[in-house]
Amino acid sequence: MIPLRRNRPFAFFWSAQLLSNAGTQVSELAIPLIAVLTLSAGPAAMGVLTALEALPSLLLALFLGVLVDRVRRGRMLFWCNIGQGLLIGTVPLAAAFDTLTMAHLYVVTFAVGSLALAYGLAHTAYIPALVTDRRQLTAANSSIALTDSVTAVAGPGIGGVLVQLLTAPVAIAVDSASFLVAAVLQAMGRGPDPAPISKSRFGLSLREGFAAFRGRPGIVAITAGKGSFDFFQWGVIALYILYGVRELGLSPAEIGAIAVLGSLGPLLAGLITTPVSRRFGTTWTAVVAAVLLGGNLLIPFAGGPHLVVIATIGIGQLLLGLGVVYLIIVRATMLQRAVEPELLGRVGSVIRLVEWGMGPLGGLFGGLLGSVLGLRPALLVLGIGTLSAIPWVAVAAARGHLAVPEED
Template identity: 80%
Template structure:
């Protein structure tokens, strides 16, 4: 069945589109409200960024086991509802003058935990909706396009909303998007099979996930390389908004414009991954994708009027996003084709642990570098560090581990 005629997948894709659009707004609005309304410094921004990825470090393995033991469609629905409720507390607190960095910390960690559960379940749920393996790459590209389309519209819309209506209003839009996404998913009525009952203990289930992960060297290489790069990327994320506002003097709308330009990279990856893989295979393009991670280095070297800054930094984010999303799509397809569906949640949890688990330390490291070296030198160091992914992909490609 063509994907456009697959009703449950179409509803699921649309729900993802809406919730991701809201998320992109909050990813810009929450750091802005921390900097502009609560006067957060480099260390506080480092903590805020670290808490976003901390669930992957402390909860990924636990959630991975239970994702494989629960109905995944039901889990996705309630994860959307939970994120909407949590995010709605931020504009409510701001309206009454109660908002603090402490609340932003709690909400960021809790929403990150639910987003982690959602992400693990989503990867395992796509093969339930799309049963023809020949269409899995196209389905994963469609999901990546969802992320990319919203990444194009979301930050720009977020910048405008923050500029015109304040950050709390922008965050309220994000909360509403999760409730609408949950409703659409329910209306789609996708299949939600009961998982195979597992009699093994928790520790045994974890070992099964690690064993299945290690058995796929291509997946291991992409994950390890991306995990190394993500450590430095999370550090750069902790400093980016602070650098853009305080060092470059950019407005929220200008920062949103940079995000829009940068998000065209993931959008292009979603469009090109399938034809590029058919024409050139996956190994060579994967190495090129890893090299594109260095696009973040353009940020600390950008100089000039606002329009020039937006163009240069936007180009760097474009290249970075193109490389990241290409590798994510290729890995998702490898994962779904080679790993037992009953183990997808646990293997996905191992992947999140390796990649996002570096985020808390990376975010704190970025905040530390920004406080000690200054924002611009810290961003240079962190940008160079993202190229740590390249050796992993070069070795894996030479050994034939990335062939799809």
């Protein structure tokens, strides 16, 4: 068994992921900030912006899932990186000429979300081509999650400082460049890129994907639980920046500091998932992870000096991130071991439809709730709603559907 660190294609893939994700974390903070601080967006506008980020999952997930199973996945990842870099680059360019509008942010957010969706589906399906020893899949998924977590720790902090010192457009320009460099790194790795196998008609391809998804009850349970969580989570995302800036009086750097603290949760998940799942199994540890998804409840209860607010919200985000990433790693390993490689794109698209398909509705619901109830009461309602994932995961655990068998 070749160690992952000596697997050259995986190492370059891992490096590209590290770089592009670092930039993405910067933009995920900078774009809402530019909407609030520069364009004076209100709750409804922020709800629309958040909804558009997830709308591709509702409209395009199934189509892109079939497409991923019909093209070379490595090539698709390369062009998705290029496209995202160019699209995001239009935001600082428009800001430099004083022509940036909310409509521009809406279009870029939807287009980048579409490419990010295609990248995410191809990414999960591509890993088994890079890591051919199935015993290494949990370690590979943990490594990717750890990469995402490291960038999640550094990215928001860097983004907050860049926005504070150099303005949001400059921070977004950094993200644009990171995608382009990531595409170059991926091309340099020259990993195996198997030819597509699926050639069946579109309708039949979709039915095959749905059938493969329904036949794995553990994957269904985690996906349904995370989908119910994501509906309320997107509502929280729509209001959080607005609430932090207008009602808590937080600066961009302080919001970045909260994101850094919260991102330690995904980082911890990337480090502990493999040893914890081997020591205690994945069944009831997944239930504990689902309970941690309630970390958003600490947002509306945060108050007092800014340091206390940062610590309170940051700890809640840490717990939430730990739970989410643990469930994602467990499900990704289940998916890659239980589903045939030629079906991974389509099954992944069904998962994305169930989860992120709730995003547009959740974002709009959050924006509407914030307009009607006020930001703090709305965040309390949404935080309670994120606990809706627990019954799905707990029932699957009781039925023995969440165990991940070890490969020989």
